[in-house]
Amino acid sequence: MKKFNRVLSLLLVASLVFIAACGNNDKNGGSTSSGGAESIYFLNFKPEIATVYEQIAKDYEAETGVKVKVVTAAAGTYETRLKSEMAKSEAPTIFQINGPIGYNAWKDYTLDLKDTKLYSYLSDPSLAVTDGDGVYGIPYVVEGYGIIYNNAIMENYFALPNKATGVSSMEEVNNFDTLKAVVEDMQANADALGIKGVFASTSLSAGEQWRWQTHLANIPLFYEFNDIGGYDSTVLAGLEADEIKFTYGNNFKNIFDLYINNSTVKPTLLGSKSVADSMAEFALGQAAMVQNGNWAWNQIAEVGGNVVNQEDIKFLPIYTGVAGEETQGLAIGTENYLAINSKASEAKQQASVAFLEWLFSSDKGKAYVTNDLGFIAPFNTFTDEEKPADPLAAEVMEWMNKDTTAVAWTFAAFPSEDFKNDFGDALLEYAQGSKTWEEVSAVVVESWKNEKAK
Amino acid sequence: MQKMIKKYFALFALPTLIAFTVAFVVPFVLGIYLSFTEFTTVTDARWVGLDNYVKAFKDPDFLKALWFTAKFTVVSVVSINVLAFLLALLLTKKVLGTNVFRTIFFMPNLIGGIVLGYIWQLIINGILYQFDVTLTSDPKYGFWGLVVLMNWQLIGYMMIIYIAGIQNVPKEQLEAAKIDGATNGTILRKIILPLVMPSITICLFLTISNSFKLFDQNLALTAGAPSKQTTMLALDIFNTFYSKAGFEGVGQAKAVMFFIMVALIVVIQLGITRRREIEN
Numbered sequence: 001m002k003k004f005n006r007v008l009s010l011l012l013v014a015s016l017v018f019i020a021a022c023g024n025n026d027k028n029g030g031s032t033s034s035g036g037a038e039s040i041y042f043l044n045f046k047p048e049i050a051t052v053y054e055q056i057a058k059d060y061e062a063e064t065g066v067k068v069k070v071v072t073a074a075a076g077t078y079e080t081r082l083k084s085e086m087a088k089s090e091a092p093t094i095f096q097i098n099g100p101i102g103y104n105a106w107k108d109y110t111l112d113l114k115d116t117k118l119y120s121y122l123s124d125p126s127l128a129v130t131d132g133d134g135v136y137g138i139p140y141v142v143e144g145y146g147i148i149y150n151n152a153i154m155e156n157y158f159a160l161p162n163k164a165t166g167v168s169s170m171e172e173v174n175n176f177d178t179l180k181a182v183v184e185d186m187q188a189n190a191d192a193l194g195i196k197g198v199f200a201s202t203s204l205s206a207g208e209q210w211r212w213q214t215h216l217a218n219i220p221l222f223y224e225f226n227d228i229g230g231y232d233s234t235v236l237a238g239l240e241a242d243e244i245k246f247t248y249g250n251n252f253k254n255i256f257d258l259y260i261n262n263s264t265v266k267p268t269l270l271g272s273k274s275v276a277d278s279m280a281e282f283a284l285g286q287a288a289m290v291q292n293g294n295w296a297w298n299q300i301a302e303v304g305g306n307v308v309n310q311e312d313i314k315f316l317p318i319y320t321g322v323a324g325e326e327t328q329g330l331a332i333g334t335e336n337y338l339a340i341n342s343k344a345s346e347a348k349q350q351a352s353v354a355f356l357e358w359l360f361s362s363d364k365g366k367a368y369v370t371n372d373l374g375f376i377a378p379f380n381t382f383t384d385e386e387k388p389a390d391p392l393a394a395e396v397m398e399w400m401n402k403d404t405t406a407v408a409w410t411f412a413a414f415p416s417e418d419f420k421n422d423f424g425d426a427l428l429e430y431a432q433g434s435k436t437w438e439e440v441s442a443v444v445v446e447s448w449k450n451e452k453a454k
Numbered sequence: 455m456q457k458m459i460k461k462y463f464a465l466f467a468l469p470t471l472i473a474f475t476v477a478f479v480v481p482f483v484l485g486i487y488l489s490f491t492e493f494t495t496v497t498d499a500r501w502v503g504l505d506n507y508v509k510a511f512k513d514p515d516f517l518k519a520l521w522f523t524a525k526f527t528v529v530s531v532v533s534i535n536v537l538a539f540l541l542a543l544l545l546t547k548k549v550l551g552t553n554v555f556r557t558i559f560f561m562p563n564l565i566g567g568i569v570l571g572y573i574w575q576l577i578i579n580g581i582l583y584q585f586d587v588t589l590t591s592d593p594k595y596g597f598w599g600l601v602v603l604m605n606w607q608l609i610g611y612m613m614i615i616y617i618a619g620i621q622n623v624p625k626e627q628l629e630a631a632k633i634d635g636a637t638n639g640t641i642l643r644k645i646i647l648p649l650v651m652p653s654i655t656i657c658l659f660l661t662i663s664n665s666f667k668l669f670d671q672n673l674a675l676t677a678g679a680p681s682k683q684t685t686m687l688a689l690d691i692f693n694t695f696y697s698k699a700g701f702e703g704v705g706q707a708k709a710v711m712f713f714i715m716v717a718l719i720v721v722i723q724l725g726i727t728r729r730r731e732i733e734n
Contacts, residue, residue, distance in 0.1 A: 206677030271590030
């Protein structure tokens, strides 16, 4: 027993020493983790383009001799991965935050980028994540989402002899009432159109709810915050709001009901559907419409047996029955901001910034960005010819040039992941019939208040 | 010989000791330390005292998960052990193909929890689809789904342990009892059960601790849907740690409490069942 005690105390001492060592690491972590800047580390957020980044890293090393280590977090695990990678001595030097809320979580780790060339490249400097005078996150891609539709199926519908609406082209669909009439008539004629349902399934299984609790939720809250005067943007208004009223909740219900009641599956089965299911239904021509963004192009194109022609893919804004929505455009914005690790060594920070500046301003880097990564980059270093060619990105740019008002990505102001999950869970129960709409509304309002109070 | 062992004790114990320290003691002590701090990554922490524990107790999700886990543990421990014991009895009789059946029943135990979770999700949803509902429609589907999954996975393993116990029961005693005119029921209650007590101790320990700590299967099968009503403790801790910014310390505090709870329960269980074991 005595011996055991001695061993035990030895172990405890050993672990205390380990803790102390960890603590020390933190103070001079910068100097120990780096000699020179011969290598930088980029933790990538987008798995769908991981291989492109690896190619870029190889080219960059060949050109400058600086080694870029690219690690990609699996879908939906970025925060988890970032937390564990940041604790290592070779921590990521370039990482990504998702806006002001993400900045809040990582502000001890983000470098001020005010004086970098990268910041000066931004075509609209107000897009960056700022805090006081400092600039901590640089957006690198502009994205848009709305209702993606398959024009071939729409043309079939417009040509139907027995259609009940007077609508004969998508140009006429510019508000919720028209959309609803068309969708419901299409659903009634689903067999004649050769589809299972108008909308691809509303994916509500765990981890697959972001299209509703983030993107669709953006629409009513954008209008709500837009009504509050005195702010530069709806995001700023949202960040200041300790409580919400969910004034436009019924508009959310309008479109959500339309989605789940005119779909390929019954509303009670949505708890088992994923985004991939939904995109596959669209790609296989079983559904005519699906809500998603321009990043979904790859997912559509890669489905085996894809029957959708590239030129038939179009975008429609998400109409919810708000007064004056005829001039509403797509929801356009970004949640992808690059940040530099402020705890990395000075040399590594410089090398990281240099890499990003190369990527977004050199001819070679820009070619990668537009052709391979498919980004609509928000930098003034890109000319009009240097824009991505995929049909959805092209549609987004077309909508940006139309005479419509884009819906800003207001969800950057949503208080936490938990708020979104509470919202999504309530939507699932609503679709399954175990919650009424009033209860869903109450959950949204309550959850916002609680999460803000934390 | 004794002297030799004494002399080289340290040398031989060292590799294991190092592995144990690095992989268990250090993370464990570090984990307890972190539960009293606020941190984003585990290398920079700020001392906040008992704050995290207070927050953890105030979290309704934690208590809900605790209750759900307790219910699940009771149901699955009883069902697994009863079924495993019955199977063991059956497969120690001289029936054709017992070895084949033993292997088949043991196999589910070799599949990882995440895979099992998804397999069962497909199976259960496939059945529920006929009635226009899914696993997420009602928390009771998730609960029973988890119970079925856990049974399927652990029955085979427990069965093997029980078989070993039953085979150790001396033939003479059984024969003597039969000659004395004991019925099968009496033999089971008065001879077999007391003699397999050591197996029961182990099986109860394994099933209680595994049910309490269940994570992968829970994550894959329901992930807590609908509205966190099927979240078990381990999953709740994971969610607290990773999906709430600023709540890493609270997650850690929950984990420490979780450890204390599991340790207490199994120590009590071991104490009770050990006392009922008899020397063969």
